[in-house]
Amino acid sequence: MSAVPGTRVEGTSGVGRGRCLRATRAFRAGEIIETYPKPLLALPAARASRTTCHYCLRYTSKRGRYASVKLKACTGCDQVMYCGQACQKAHWKTVHRSECTMFQHIKSTVGKEMPTPVRALAQVLVLLKKGDPATVAAFGDNGSLASNIEAFKANEKRWEDIQLQSVGAAMYALPGLTSPTPTAAAAEWAERAMRALCMIHTNSFDRLDPDQGMTGVFLDPRLAMINHSCIPNAFVDFQERTGVLKAQVDIKAGDEIEISYIDFTYPKTLRQECLSMYHFQCRCPRCKDDLDVYEICQMSPAIPLNSISLMPDLDKLRNPAVNRSGVPKGTIDKIYREWLLHKDGIYEVPEEQSLSVWHAVTPLMRACMWAVEPLPMALSAQCTSFVQTGGIYYALPLACFIATECEPYRYVTPFIAWRLKGVMMIVMLMAETARRTASGEMAKVCSHKKLADILASIDQVTICEALLRLIVYQGSVSSSEDSEVLFDAKDRLQDIESLEGREIESALTKKWANDPQDPQGGAFFQNVVLKAVNDLAALATEILELELMYNDHLVRGRG
Numbered sequence: 001m002s003a004v005p006g007t008r009v010e011g012t013s014g015v016g017r018g019r020c021l022r023a024t025r026a027f028r029a030g031e032i033i034e035t036y037p038k039p040l041l042a043l044p045a046a047r048a049s050r051t052t053c054h055y056c057l058r059y060t061s062k063r064g065r066y067a068s069v070k071l072k073a074c075t076g077c078d079q080v081m082y083c084g085q086a087c088q089k090a091h092w093k094t095v096h097r098s099e100c101t102m103f104q105h106i107k108s109t110v111g112k113e114m115p116t117p118v119r120a121l122a123q124v125l126v127l128l129k130k131g132d133p134a135t136v137a138a139f140g141d142n143g144s145l146a147s148n149i150e151a152f153k154a155n156e157k158r159w160e161d162i163q164l165q166s167v168g169a170a171m172y173a174l175p176g177l178t179s180p181t182p183t184a185a186a187a188e189w190a191e192r193a194m195r196a197l198c199m200i201h202t203n204s205f206d207r208l209d210p211d212q213g214m215t216g217v218f219l220d221p222r223l224a225m226i227n228h229s230c231i232p233n234a235f236v237d238f239q240e241r242t243g244v245l246k247a248q249v250d251i252k253a254g255d256e257i258e259i260s261y262i263d264f265t266y267p268k269t270l271r272q273e274c275l276s277m278y279h280f281q282c283r284c285p286r287c288k289d290d291l292d293v294y295e296i297c298q299m300s301p302a303i304p305l306n307s308i309s310l311m312p313d314l315d316k317l318r319n320p321a322v323n324r325s326g327v328p329k330g331t332i333d334k335i336y337r338e339w340l341l342h343k344d345g346i347y348e349v350p351e352e353q354s355l356s357v358w359h360a361v362t363p364l365m366r367a368c369m370w371a372v373e374p375l376p377m378a379l380s381a382q383c384t385s386f387v388q389t390g391g392i393y394y395a396l397p398l399a400c401f402i403a404t405e406c407e408p409y410r411y412v413t414p415f416i417a418w419r420l421k422g423v424m425m426i427v428m429l430m431a432e433t434a435r436r437t438a439s440g441e442m443a444k445v446c447s448h449k450k451l452a453d454i455l456a457s458i459d460q461v462t463i464c465e466a467l468l469r470l471i472v473y474q475g476s477v478s479s480s481e482d483s484e485v486l487f488d489a490k491d492r493l494q495d496i497e498s499l500e501g502r503e504i505e506s507a508l509t510k511k512w513a514n515d516p517q518d519p520q521g522g523a524f525f526q527n528v529v530l531k532a533v534n535d536l537a538a539l540a541t542e543i544l545e546l547e548l549m550y551n552d553h554l555v556r557g558r559g
């Protein structure tokens with residue numbers, strides 16, 4: 001493995017935490033630590049396989065960066081899609097020439113998509129069989145990747161799945177070897193397939209998109225050297241086929257680089273469940289002392305980065321106004337389980353179904369622990385439910401509330417994609433409510449007087465412009481190239497800039513964005529943008545009570 005400046009691999013596989021990646025120099029928050037442009041595996045998720053280019057992994061969507069991308073299927077197997085000839089050629093060279101016949105066979109016999117890990121394994125097996133050097137070095141009999149195979153075997157149910165999936169992949173990838181009469185070679189390949197699947201589970205990363213969810217699987221042997229922490233100092237972004245490792249906070253030379261394999265804001269037992277696939281006990285302080293998001297936030301070195309964000313009041317991050325007395329440690333997991341039982345009720349009628357969700361999370365609301373899961377998930381689901389059922393006006397205060405009361409505590413670093421998506425959600429809802437306000441529709445539909453008054457009094461377009469500039473500002477801190485949300489923000493900014501008669505407002509937002517420390521720009525952001533967002537956010541709990549015909553004790557407590 002070649003040494004890359006800035007980091008080195010240390011440790012021994014299978015001993016303690018095994019190998020790890022260590023910084024050999026300091027990195028600033030947002031800085032790129034290293035990139036992985038030639039992954040061994042980069043596949044779209046099975047459910048996205050008709051809408052994603054199988055080489056560059058661009059996915060088609062209605063709006064945004066790839067809206068105009070038209071995908072064409074491989075004429076051989078009709079199973080993989082490409083956005084153009086360059087991608088088709090590159091994919092053919094990388095892997096598809098070895099798997100196209102296999103996909104044709106699968107299509108004619110099974111007739112449906114293989115699950116993503118099986119497809120990934122089949123790809124590894126055809127390349128192993130062919131003797132592809134990089135694949136042999138990682139997955140071969142003396143391959144570099146950790147497999148944790150003994151730990152997988154110890155879990156009967158999981159091992160059964162591994163065996164089944166391995167047989168399925170081997171059947172298609174190695175048709176001659178898995179004939180009905182077992183041979184020594186077939187047994188060897190079966191063993192190899194099971195080990196390779198354990199390696200895939202241990203070392204691959206889900207490509208997670210805040211909008212689309214799981215969009216694919218990515219495996220690079222060097223990226224696979226990074227250990228997990230629920231208080232990570234780095235994160236991985238994906239730009240098309242390239243994985244990009246970035247610093248989430250300032251990192252010192254000599255620090256171990258750690259990412260989170262899971263959503264680190266989940267409650268402890270859920271995190272442990274998600275991590276069980278990796279077969280280790282996490283001993284980070286969040287796990288050891290069962291610290292909640294507020295406690296982690298208070299000690300985060302990323303707090304000062306929020307001075308240009310929707311939460312510039314750093315004291316609020318350092319001293320959150322929560323009252324834990326009603327929610328002793330350990331009860332959060334119980335609340336989470338209770339919420340799981342009822343969570344889908346939020347989208348259902350009659351209201352009692354939805355109310356059971358809120359009953360489950362009531363202790364967290366009373367303690368003002370808005371950032372502690374499952375409360376943010378319940379609030380986001382309610383926001384979506386309002387949008388889907390025509391209550392877009394009510395979704396806006398909720399989105400403002402989530403972006404100010406939940407996300408800054410959960411993801412303290414303000415350029416994390418989830419934070420930027422939260423700001424973008426406000427922009428999208430505000431643009432929609434502005435349109436309906438202008439057409440007079442709002443006056444007919446929105447019965448909440450205070451909300452209607454705020455919407456009628458604010459300059460939504462200017463606020464949207466400032467919020468988009470905030471996304472561009474924060475997004476640029478951590479992006480080598482435009483991410484989806486950054487591209488979308490720039491695209492929407494162009495639309496706004498093309499509106500006539502807004503020269504003064506536009507000049508103000510630009511002035512602020514060019515120098516957020518400038519007193520005039522700062523006052524504009526405070527008095528126009530933050531005031532509107534905070535005023536809207538302040539209506540969120542009241543709207544929940546009214547719209548859900550709540551007993552107000554649920555949200556506000558009994559005084």
Ligand SMILES: C[S@@+](CC[C@H](N)C(=O)[O-])C[C@H]1O[C@@H](n2cnc3c(N)ncnc32)[C@H](O)[C@@H]1O
Binds near residue numbers: 228282
């Ligand atoms: C992607 S690999 C990371 C590199 C690995 N340490 C190695 O030597 O290959 C994932 C595996 O590393 C180990 N690991 C990762 N994070 C860990 C942690 N915080 N504590 C203990 N083991 C960890 C677990 O065995 C896990 O299945």
